[in-house]
Amino acid sequence: MARDSGTEALAELAQERVDNRFKGLPPDAAGLTVAELTAQRRNLFTGGFATPVLALSAERLEHNLALMETYAARHGLAFAPHGKTSMAPQLFHRQIEHGAWGITLAVPHQVWVARAFGIGRIFLANELVDAAALRRLAAELDADPDFRFVCYVDSVRGVELMDAALTEAGAGRPVDVVVELGAGAGARTGARTEADCAAVADAVAAARTLRLAGVAGYEGEVPDADPERVRAWLRRLVALAVDFDRAGRFTGLAEVVLSAGGSAWFDAVADVFAEVPDLSLPVLKLLRSGAYVSHDDGHYREVTPFNRVPAEGALEPAFRLWTQVVSRPTAEQAFANAGKRDAAYDLDLPFAQVVRPSDGGPERPATGVAVSGLSDQHAWLRTAPEAELEVGDWVGLGLSHPCTSFDKWQLIPVAEADGTVVDYIRTFF
Secondary structure: OOHHHHHHHHHHHOOOEOOOOOOOOOHHHOOOEHHHHHHHOOEOOOOOOOOOEEEEEHHHHHHHHHHHHHHHHHOOOEEOOEOOOOOOHHHHHHHHHOOOOOEEEOOHHHHHHHHHOOOOEEEEEEEOOOHHHHHHHHHHHHHOOOOEEEEEEOOHHHHHHHHHHHHHOOOOOOEEEEEEEOOOOOOOOOEOOHHHHHHHHHHHHHOOOEEEEEEEOOHHHOOOOOHHHHHHHHHHHHHHHHHHHHOOOOOOOOOEEEEEOOOOOHHHHHHHHOOOOOOOOOEEEEEOOOHHHOOOOOHHHHHOHHHOOHHHOOOOOOEEEEEEEEEEEEOOEEEEOOOOOOOOOOOOOOEEEEEEOOOOOOOEEOOOEEEEEEOOOOEEEEEOOOOOOOOOOEEEEEOOOOHHHHOOOOEEEEEOOOOEEEEEEEOOO
16 A cells, blocks of 8 residues: 555544544543544643543653664664554554654554555564465555565465465465574474474475565563573574575575564664674564553563663653542542553553642652552552542553553543643554
8 A cells, every 4th residue: 555545544543533432532522533632732631531541641652762763773773663562553654754664563454454554564473374364465465566565484384375375366476474483492483493494494485476585583482581592592593594595595585584573682682683694685684672662661661671771771651541539448448440441451450650639739659559459440559558549539550561551542642741632542453
């Protein structure tokens, strides 16, 4: 799909009408277009927004986008951030504006969303053997000669299924594939040994509808991951690319794709990919970290490589979920109106960070307040004696795991530090 069509699709998002699909928005905004609501520049705290409401920090979002752009450029890496994190085409385009080569995705539905919004380069970090999806992919490739698509293969059977489906579809362009090297015993997908990888590459060479474009994998699945084990596996990945190149497996390409990089070990990827020897062709060193776009206050705050390399900068958590105290049955307990339907909880419970008093007083730290559990629509708050918390107060929660934060909200306000809402991010899960 041409970029102009993608621009038109983005513009159409602004013409969507606000309705009951979208949580937390001002009730009196129903019927307005998103563009009309944006133009009002309402305040998140005084403009009629209803709790619970998830917001992104405008300043922190921009900081994170710029930081990873700089990081990738400094280390000579191409960047295809994983779009499954946000499934937000507006953010895809902002990532590309900040230097991204393209967008990584995981399943066919995500590819169609990205294509509908004009994304021209897609790396599918997964195997693709569904015949219906392959038929559509073939049509997309044949209709747009500028569309670049790459996906994993990790088995001879998978290659055979792809070739059969693409042949039946009458595919005119071969699909570029990279052999996925598994991260070890008990890891996720990926061919387990170099001999297995070579057998898959042989099968690709025999398939009319596929073209071997490189090698890839995911270091986050290395068992008992630590810096030494992760780097050792990454060196295996590089060695596999070197061996394939020496065997002439990449003849006819313009470049070799070498890809890895989740959000926990991209410093190791940068270090090892910097050691890649010269091959017979240029190497596209493709990093795929995606959680950086919003970062978080839990899991990724703990595991981000920027903790190990502070001189490179620091990501900032951009999400805050605002919820309201609806019950204060005892001095040790309170309940707020955000629960599992609103907050990520698959890695950590939310973190109580700040309180905005219902009487309009200044925001203060949520001292003595902790989230002890979640029901479907309630946050269980444990309150220490020093906690100042009353029914009606707003509590700002930090979240862990951005992937399962984005997918609970279809339209997310983007607010500046003073609460002015300057944009709304539409998600497609």
